[in-house]
Amino acid sequence: xxxxxxxxxxxxxxxxxxxxxxxxxxxxxxxxxxVGRLFLRLQSAGVEADIPERPHNHLLSGAVMASxxxxxxxxxxxxxxxxxKPAGITVILxxxxxxxxxxxxxxxxxLFSDVDILLPKERLxxxxxxxxxxxxxxxxxxxxxxRYYRRWxxxxxxxxxxxxxSALDVHHTxxxxxxxxxxxxxxxxxxxxxxxxxxxxxxLSLPDLILHSASHLFHEGEPDNLLRDLTDLDLLLRHLARDxxxxxGLLERAMQLxxxxxxxxxxxxxxxxxGTPLPERIAARSHCxxxxxxxxxxxxxxxxxxxxxxxxxxxxxxxxxARRSLYIRAHWLRMPPLLLAYHLAHKAIFxxxxxxxxxxxxxxx
Amino acid sequence: xxxxxxxxxxFRARLGGDGIRLATGPFNCRLQSGIPELADELARLYAHHPxxxxxPFVDFHVGVQPGHGLRRWIAPxxxxxxxxxxxxxxxxxxxxxxxxxxxxxxxxxxxxHHILVIHAASVARGKHAAILPxxxxxxxxxxxxxxxxxxxxxxxxxxxxxxxxxxxxxxxxRPVNLxxxxxxxxxxxxxxAFLTRPILDTTKGTVALMxxxxxxxxxxxxxxxxxxxxxxxxxAGSDATLTPMGSGAAFMQLAxxxxxxxVLGARGFKAVGDIIDRTHNYSFEYSRLDDAIAVFDxxxxxxTAE
Numbered sequence: 001x002x003x004x005x006x007x008x009x010x011x012x013x014x015x016x017x018x019x020x021x022x023x024x025x026x027x028x029x030x031x032x033x034x035v036g037r038l039f040l041r042l043q044s045a046g047v048e049a050d051i052p053e054r055p056h057n058h059l060l061s062g063a064v065m066a067s068x069x070x071x072x073x074x075x076x077x078x079x080x081x082x083x084x085k086p087a088g089i090t091v092i093l094x095x096x097x098x099x100x101x102x103x104x105x106x107x108x109x110x111l112f113s114d115v116d117i118l119l120p121k122e123r124l125x126x127x128x129x130x131x132x133x134x135x136x137x138x139x140x141x142x143x144x145x146x147r148y149y150r151r152w153x154x155x156x157x158x159x160x161x162x163x164x165x166s167a168l169d170v171h172h173t174x175x176x177x178x179x180x181x182x183x184x185x186x187x188x189x190x191x192x193x194x195x196x197x198x199x200x201x202x203x204l205s206l207p208d209l210i211l212h213s214a215s216h217l218f219h220e221g222e223p224d225n226l227l228r229d230l231t232d233l234d235l236l237l238r239h240l241a242r243d244x245x246x247x248x249g250l251l252e253r254a255m256q257l258x259x260x261x262x263x264x265x266x267x268x269x270x271x272x273x274x275g276t277p278l279p280e281r282i283a284a285r286s287h288c289x290x291x292x293x294x295x296x297x298x299x300x301x302x303x304x305x306x307x308x309x310x311x312x313x314x315x316x317x318x319x320x321x322a323r324r325s326l327y328i329r330a331h332w333l334r335m336p337p338l339l340l341a342y343h344l345a346h347k348a349i350f351x352x353x354x355x356x357x358x359x360x361x362x363x364x365x
Numbered sequence: 366x367x368x369x370x371x372x373x374x375x376f377r378a379r380l381g382g383d384g385i386r387l388a389t390g391p392f393n394c395r396l397q398s399g400i401p402e403l404a405d406e407l408a409r410l411y412a413h414h415p416x417x418x419x420x421p422f423v424d425f426h427v428g429v430q431p432g433h434g435l436r437r438w439i440a441p442x443x444x445x446x447x448x449x450x451x452x453x454x455x456x457x458x459x460x461x462x463x464x465x466x467x468x469x470x471x472x473x474x475x476x477x478h479h480i481l482v483i484h485a486a487s488v489a490r491g492k493h494a495a496i497l498p499x500x501x502x503x504x505x506x507x508x509x510x511x512x513x514x515x516x517x518x519x520x521x522x523x524x525x526x527x528x529x530x531x532x533x534x535x536x537x538x539r540p541v542n543l544x545x546x547x548x549x550x551x552x553x554x555x556x557x558a559f560l561t562r563p564i565l566d567t568t569k570g571t572v573a574l575m576x577x578x579x580x581x582x583x584x585x586x587x588x589x590x591x592x593x594x595x596x597x598x599x600x601a602g603s604d605a606t607l608t609p610m611g612s613g614a615a616f617m618q619l620a621x622x623x624x625x626x627x628v629l630g631a632r633g634f635k636a637v638g639d640i641i642d643r644t645h646n647y648s649f650e651y652s653r654l655d656d657a658i659a660v661f662d663x664x665x666x667x668x669t670a671e
Contacts (some may be wrong), residue, residue, distance in 0.1 A: 019420065019422050020420050021423075022422050023421075023423055024424045026422075027426065027448050030448070030476075031448070031449075031450075052422065053426060054393070054422040055422060056425075056479075057479040057480075058476060058477075059476065060478070060479050061476055061477055061478035061479050062479040064479070064628060064629065065478055065628055067630075068627065068628045068629070068630055071630070119418070166642050310446075311449065312449050
């Protein structure tokens with residue numbers, strides 16, 4: 001039972017929820033990383049007073065957490081600007097950090113764990129040195145991971161600041177160079193826009209933020225944040241739609257960047273699951289609502305399941321298969337077959353360590 | 366209905382099945398475990414807590430479960446699970462009970478930002494509460510356990526919850542976490558209190574949990590007003606001495622120990638300031654528990670006289 005999507009799409013429907021429904025709704029929202037965003041959605045729809053006290057406490061807590069992250073991210077962007085200034089490199093923020101710094105609606109209630117930046121590939125070495133001078137250090141543990149990232153990926157191994165503990169992903173493009181789709185990162189960098197209230201910090205342009213989010217969503221093999229990412233896209237698209245002509249610009253930009261495929265899926269699932277408004281001519285031009293072909297039906301079957309809160313209450317008999325298919329599809333799109341076989345074999349023989357940490361009451365969530 | 370009204374067999378069956386649903390102060394919890402040997406002590410720790418049977422909203426769905434596969438038999442493990450997620454590295458199976466307690470504390474610090482959560486013990490006499498923030502090893506839990514066995518009511522041993530609207534403390538009345546030497550000290554000081562068997566070799570050393578008193582649990586819904594902030598320090602051989610603390614220093618003590626001070630931003634700053642405006646603030650050195658209790662009782666008598 002997917003209470004989360006229902007509450008998100010139709011906030012007034014929460015008036016009919018019973019106590020056990022609220023219990024489940026909060027749990028689903030937590031698993032989808034959408035606690036804070038759901039709260040703000042219900043609040044702006046004017047139904048906050050209809051949330052019973054206990055679930056209200058949980059949802060509000062999520063929103064409080066997200067609003068404090070906004071300050072942290074803006075501060076982090078300034079540190080990055082100062083670190084990269086000596087190398088003459090502009091900070092271009094991507095994803096969540098960009099939404100927050102640009103004050104986009106997609107920042108609402110957004111929880112995230114790292115800052116993503118984009119810079120030209122030929123400046124990667126200089127940037128890494130400049131960042132290390134200011135306290136960022138690589139977190140990849142073994143040689144295989146270091147080599148894997150540097151040879152095959154579109155980003156450096158994740159970095160972490162030694163004092164602040166903040167995580168950083170440095171990208172030189174938005175998809176792995178081994179992926180079948182090859183968007184030209186120079187076009188993204190050229191079109192990036194300066195932030196008026198954070199001098200020296202840029203973000204991708206709005207259409208490029210949408211296309212990046214779409215390409216990320218449909219190359220991602222781990223389903224945990226997919227629904228959250230889809231709500232990002234919904235909010236970005238609604239923001240873009242303030243200017244009707246921007247829709248056509250978006251489709252053209254997608255063609256230019258070879259990202260029409262991911263955009264088509266993004267429009268399809270945003271419209272179907274979240275009711276994102278879509279002009280008819282755009283639906284027709286992008287064929288995003290067409291129901292043809294076995295491949296499309298298989299994708300629908302997969303995404304119908306992974307674009308749910310990944311909580312036991314929303315799973316069905318095909319969910320495990322959908323999750324596995326997503327993982328394989330993501331890797332298939334990101335690597336040629338031989339490299340994929342080699343990578344999966346390595347990960348099977350040397351499985352990555354579990355990402356858990358010791359239990360301590362002194363440490364904050 | 367209270368936990369103590371369940372037979373041990375019934376408690377065990379529920380714990381291993383859909384879970385025990387109980388209220389600890391403002392939070393409803395569902396506790397599940399596939400580790401049957403912890404049922405007996407768990408039932409006694411929570412003997413006086415009310416069961417919530419009519420399927421209401423549950424704040425924390427938590428469990429401790431045995432390890433997977435071979436880890437059931439070889440170096441057996443306990444895994445802390447919160448609603449199908451395992452945020453922590455497993456511990457040895459013998460530590461399942463403290464793991465459940467620490468995991469519940471973690472839930473409060475991770476999920477609750479509608480209140481100020483301070484890493485501190487708090488105890489109350491009537492409506493007046495003393496907050497005891499202190500680093501590990503300061504004797505905070507020992508002092509808290511002693512006070513609770515001499516007429517003070519336990520609000521919380523580990524996490525003090527402050528309402529942002531009224532500044533009142535909401536009690537939890539969950540078990541007190543005693544460490545190392547303080548286990549035997551409290552056994553001798555309060556022979557009637559229920560303590561679990563000592564659990565050796567945890568990250569905090571040897572640990573035993575003490576059940577909250579029945580009176581603490583039954584009055585947990587009565588929120589208390591912060592009246593004193595006392596920073597305790599155990600020093601062998603010392604006399605019980607209260608030293609007034611400036612409000613600036615007291616503010617820093619509370620802010621440093623507030624788990625979500627940064628998350629709350631300006632509201633956290635205001636909440637801590639409001640507490641300090643209302644409390645008399647002291648640092649406190651002690652060695653003998655009876656002397657320490659006498660000092661607290663004197664504070665309480667003065668406080669109610671005002």
